Amino acid sequence: MIPCRYFSVQTQQAEESQVHATLPSGQSYDLRITDKTIKKIRSLMQKDPSKKYLKIFVDSGGCSGFQYNFKMVNGLTEGETEVVFKRDGAEILVDETTLEFIGGSTIDFKAEMIKQGFEVIANPNAEVGCSCGTSFSLKEK
Amino acid sequence: MQRNFSDVQHSTSHSNFIDPSVISPPGGSAPKKPRAPREKKVALMITDQAASRIKELMSDKPDSGNIYGVKIDVRRRGCNGYSYVMDYVTPDQVTKLDEVVEERGVRVVIDKKALMFVVGTEMDFVDNEIKSEFVFNNPNAKGTCGCGESFHV
Numbered sequence: 001m002i003p004c005r006y007f008s009v010q011t012q013q014a015e016e017s018q019v020h021a022t023l024p025s026g027q028s029y030d031l032r033i034t035d036k037t038i039k040k041i042r043s044l045m046q047k048d049p050s051k052k053y054l055k056i057f058v059d060s061g062g063c064s065g066f067q068y069n070f071k072m073v074n075g076l077t078e079g080e081t082e083v084v085f086k087r088d089g090a091e092i093l094v095d096e097t098t099l100e101f102i103g104g105s106t107i108d109f110k111a112e113m114i115k116q117g118f119e120v121i122a123n124p125n126a127e128v129g130c131s132c133g134t135s136f137s138l139k140e141k
Numbered sequence: 142m143q144r145n146f147s148d149v150q151h152s153t154s155h156s157n158f159i160d161p162s163v164i165s166p167p168g169g170s171a172p173k174k175p176r177a178p179r180e181k182k183v184a185l186m187i188t189d190q191a192a193s194r195i196k197e198l199m200s201d202k203p204d205s206g207n208i209y210g211v212k213i214d215v216r217r218r219g220c221n222g223y224s225y226v227m228d229y230v231t232p233d234q235v236t237k238l239d240e241v242v243e244e245r246g247v248r249v250v251i252d253k254k255a256l257m258f259v260v261g262t263e264m265d266f267v268d269n270e271i272k273s274e275f276v277f278n279n280p281n282a283k284g285t286c287g288c289g290e291s292f293h294v
Contacts, residue, residue, distance in 0.1 A: 044270060063220050063286050070271045113198060113211070114227040117272030 016106060019085040023096065029103035031085050033092065036109040037118065041090035050074050053084070053093040056120070058101045062135025064127075066101065070118045101125055101138070182260060184251055185213070185242045190266040191275060192245035198229075199247070207231055210241070210248030213264075215255040221286040222293035223258060225277055258294055 022028040051072035105123040126136035238253040263278040282292035
């Protein structure tokens with residue numbers, strides 16, 4: 001059994017595809033990853049080949065309680081259960097706790113004149129939070 | 142007597158000093174003292190980073206010959222009142238009341254509605270590997286949203 005990493009099946013759609021991962025605990029999660037995200041991760045990998053993964057993590061902060069954070073990392077973190085979502089040569093790393101918050105979301109790269117950056121959109125676990133999109137609060141279950 | 146005399150003296154000397162313009166009939170145009178024009182407040186300061194990014198944006202645009210510059214506006218949205226909006230403008234979209242700032246070789250148009258919110262703001266561009274964005278350091282803002290995207294005045 002491979003520790004800490006789980007890749008899985010992908011279903012191709014028009015401009016995004018769904019990547020599915022099952023954890024050893026039996027929990028399974030989906031992430032939708034857009035083509036623009038893949039393209040951006042690839043170009044970041046070319047710029048700095050030592051950092052291969054886009055890591056998504058949730059922090060407390062922002063105006064709605066939690067906020068999404070992104071960074072490029074060179075590998076898995078010791079002692080953490082992390083899931084690798086792989087698509088078309090780009091890899092996204094999400095730790096288990098974060099996955100509980102963002103499972104089912106779409107990861108997008110938004111390029112506007114005023115701002116360019118990664119975004120988590122259509123998060124089924126979050127209330128519509130801050131309008132800036134980086135901060136959210138959890139839905140009451 | 143002495144006192145009376147000084148009063149008279151005073152009133153005469155005073156009348157000598159009266160500017161004829163003050164006693165000119167109402168409706169008459171009193172000659173105005175030439176006043177040094179007050180120095181115009183810079184509407185927007187553009188940092189080097191922001192300027193080079195705008196240049197990049199202008200050259201990316203395929204029909205850049207037809208583009209006048211970039212325009213800044215504010216919209217009533219966001220969790221803290223207003224947020225900034227940016228777009229390209231063509232020359233015919235710029236009205237007389239919009240403020241045009243030309244600095245460091247770039248042209249930024251401030252929408253007339255946004256001008257009073259934006260006056261004195263420093264426009265910067267922050268670029269790190271993950272995200273790149275324009276940042277507005279606005280002295281008029283009394284508070285901003287946690288994410289920095291929206292502000293109130």
